[in-house]
Amino acid sequence: MIKRNVYLDHSATTPTDPRVLEAMMPYFSEQYGNASSVHSYGRQAERAIEDARQTIANILNCQPTEIVFTSGGSESDNLAIRGCAMVARAAGKGNHLITTPVEHPAVTRTVQQLVDYSGFISTILPVDEVGQVTPESLESAVRDDTILASIVYANNEIGTLSPLSQLSLITRQYRIAFHTDAVQAGGQMTLNVEELGVDMLSLSAHKFYGPKGIGLLYVRDGIDLIPSQSGGSHERGRRAGTQNTPGIVGMAKALELAYSEHASRIAHFSTMRDQLIDGILSSTSHSHLSGHLTDRLPSHASFVFDGVDGNKLLMHLDMKGIAASSGSACKTGNPEPSGVLLALGYDRETALSSLRLTVGTHTTHEDIDYAVKSISESVEALRKLNSTVLH
Ligand SMILES: Cc1ncc(COP(=O)(O)O)c(C=O)c1O
Structure with missing residues (x-):
């Protein structure tokens, strides 16, 4: 790629x-x-x-x-x-x-x-x-x-x-x-x-x-x-x-x-967002959408990934050129899970595995394809690393 x-x-x-x-x-x-x-x-x-x-x-x-x-x-x-x-x-x-x-x-x-x-x-x-x-x-x-x-x-x-x-x-x-x-x-x-x-x-x-x-x-x-x-x-x-x-x-x-420009912007945002959601959920195992499936911002996709540290994932993605964010604050090396995800009932570990991706007027299908592939690769790589450390 x-x-x-x-x-x-x-x-x-x-x-x-x-x-x-x-x-x-x-x-x-x-x-x-x-x-x-x-x-x-x-x-x-x-x-x-x-x-x-x-x-x-x-x-x-x-x-x-x-x-x-x-x-x-x-x-x-x-x-x-x-x-x-x-x-x-x-x-x-x-x-x-x-x-x-x-x-x-x-x-x-x-x-x-x-x-x-x-x-x-x-x-x-x-x-x-x-x-x-x-x-x-x-x-x-x-x-x-x-x-x-x-x-x-x-x-x-x-x-x-x-x-x-x-x-x-x-x-x-x-x-x-x-x-x-x-x-x-x-x-x-x-x-x-x-x-x-x-x-x-x-x-x-x-x-x-x-x-x-x-x-x-x-x-x-x-x-x-x-x-x-x-x-x-x-x-x-x-x-x-x-x-x-x-x-x-x-x-x-x-x-x-x-x-x-509302109608065209919203049509574009939701097309990009849905491509992202479908792409990630179908290509990355044990990935879940967080938040409401339909009552959500047209530009907004957010996920949790079993067994993945969200902040490490962000760093992997940054190296691949992708700017995203996670809900947890990690300024001290000791990440605190997002209070929002905890309030939704997620446990601490899952809350620490979050990723937020938000599209804009210039986002393209090619951008989404690249992001979906990169996320899937990074998630699998991080899981492999985890299991290597554990065994
Ligand atoms: C829901 C919400 N409220 C308030 C703010 C703060 O806005 P500002 O950065 O303009 O102070 C933000 C910024 O991210 C936000 O997302």
Whole structure:
């Protein structure tokens, strides 16, 4: 097999689309005004930002004033959860938060911090073996003092989608603010906040061919937040700091492209993903798909392999030119299994054998063929090595 470079880590980040870059460029150099300034330079930047806000509002089916620009998905999650919880408690509405074990750390650790340092109480809902929560379990967790539920739209490790429009029937019935982390879903799934029934929604541009370091939080009119970063009264007092004009313009362009090209992108992603899933499950023995078979992101395939160390597999694949990722963090040589996979009921060893492959707009059939063959070879080689060491 001739070596080729294949990037299958689009859930980690995507390259910035050249059309996005082109739209951003003038705001670095010619139109560099601070959008808060009263003079013409400032007004030019402000106009670009407000046009971008309108473009995004059209896609989310919301008012432009309901969009807060942030530095990315993590900040949006922090702002939504901490900002909303603090205000709701101060208003005497309660201090109980609901979330799930399949959230990104930007949600999990924010909730945990509120519990550890600010006297909030949390309920972590159970998930089934593919990582979904049910409306019934959400309803049974609701208490008189529940103020907020935060449930991921699409999980980053296993790609499973949450049934948001069913879950939001419960949050509406009990008048609980409903936040969703839509960072992985952005650019692929509907972001129509009325259809979804959510009150807050986090997005990050670098996941849909926009630039890094820019994101947004949709905040339904009527939901009060304290800013997670205080200072000037930018973004209607909800996020202090000079606005990132090129980033905001780039994010709007990227989102516009993602939804104007939606049908062809999704058809391409799901064709590539299905070729990957079928190829790996049929060519690699003792391999299993993790997450939901059909309720999953069109770009996302994830697996566990019996008797294989996921981090070693990643290194093998890297040597073959394939960029992938695994759910476990291995920065110290002592890998910790992914909490998401443990929550699905996998044992520690299986959770350490995970591999995530996420396709993108430039992924080809040849890339997938190469990846399938390389993965199958690497998995068998690692198993052989294991049995040699054992005997
Ligand atoms: C589900 C989810 N939420 C939040 C984030 C954080 O986004 P950002 O990198 O923009 O801070 C990520 C990034 O991987 C993610 O996958």
